Amino acid sequence: MPAELDRRRMARVLGRSEQFAQGDVACALGAVLGGCDFFAGYPITPATEIAEAVSRMLPRLGGVAIQMEDEIASLSAVLGAAWTGSRAMTATSGPGFSLMQEGIGYACMTETPCVIVDVQRSGPSTGQPTEPAQGDMLQAKWGTHGDHEIIALAPSSVQECVDLTRLAFDLAEEYRNPVLVMTDGEIGHMRERILLPDLADVEPRHRQRPSSLPDTFVPFAATNGKVPEMPDFGTGYHAYVTGLTHNERGFPATDDADAHTRLVRRLCEKITDATERLTRVEVDSEDGARVGLVSYGISARSAAGAVRLARERGIRLSHLRLVTVFPFPERAVLEFVRDLDRVIVPELNLGQICHSVREALAGAARVERVSRIGGEMIHPDEILHAVSHGGEPV
């Protein structure tokens, strides 16, 4: 069980409240602010700096940071730690994220809170280790098998690496689900000014622990909306944890269609029902614009640059930045395009979230993309060119 927050010690570990920090290190600082007390990971460019930073910080706070033999073991260790009451995290990049898909499915099925930072690099396979990409975005949603829902956040600045990693821990606890922080090699290695919050205001959201006694407790009964209460191992509660289809007592019920349907629908609905609450977007609408950009993560910086240049040149252009990518903020996207004819989605891949956008719009506006792979950023001029001459088709 995590110790009570020792704010004085935390302040020493976090360092100055204003820092010129790297994105990866900012994720580690955000984890500490989110109450993280367990990290297991395996080194991989461009995510290694997260492991290095938490290895320096967590032991000084009474937490644990371990290097495992690979990424499968890393996420497994995180899930085990979560069941002992820890707020646990791992960090990786594409190749390791692929290995973690099995564990992500297990976490969804067993409703184990965990935070996974994916510092995306250019793939497939080992690809370009030191180059940024956004090629894991749909894998984030559909990389593991079976019906499930995921929460995924996409920082577009170093400050947001702090804020969203911190938030991810609270969301993981609240929804008992994996929460993914989808950053990339550019933000991960970029340095910018960050401001850390006043520690007096830092109060991580506590896990909902059993409100009934061990002999009457039903571990997978949804007492709290659609989220069950979670006992820690070793506290006297019987909790059978399995990736098999299970009944509300947690025992395998693999030939029970009703039990499976009830379970998996609840696992999905606990997230989809909360879509509005989970939606975080930034809207920059321009009166009279007929074209808009929908962006996320590092590409949002290119999009913001394009909007600035457009306005300098008298071109009307609106911009919606997705901070929450999953559950996909359909309503926010639909609202954004109300007066638009065309939407352009810039991404460091050959077209991923543009498909989610097109699905959400269902024809309400034409969706185009600006795609770039190979490790270079999308330049704002490329987006402006697409605004004037059309982007690639989706």
Place this chain on the structure above:
Amino acid sequence: MRREIRICGTGGQGIILAGVILGEAAMRAGYCAVQTQSYGPESRGGAARSEVLISDSAVDYPRVTLADVLVALSQPAWDRYGRQLAEGATVVVDSDLVEAPEACRLPFTLTAEKTVGRKIVTNIVMLGYLGGLLDLFPHALLEETVLANIPPGTGELNRAALKAGRDLFDSEGVRHAG
């Protein structure tokens, strides 16, 4: 005000650290600053690039588009990154390591070796020069930032290197090859 600075060299020369310190000093001086980097998979060798944007308003697109100031400390890095310059850009190269007739050539490595006594601080000598060239914040602030970013016990060495670089700027300015 927006300055776009690209520093490039060979992995291991401290190119990225120089960019980090420059960016942090700009932040301490109250500017908006972003430092980005790119390098190959090698821990030493290969062309490395560190870019710093310094602006008095928030920086959206974080990479250098056309560099106002370019510093190259190795020939491969110059060959690879010595393009995309703004009109009237200042181009500075190490006089002993880079063949670039159109650039302003300065003896960063030689100064580190002969004046300071350690070749390893070439990046800090270059940073001292760059501080003078950019003229955005006082030398003392840059020195303070250097001292906050180096291993313990190397303060005097780095202070001397930074000063030597600043002296280089004060005596040589932006000297063009003739």
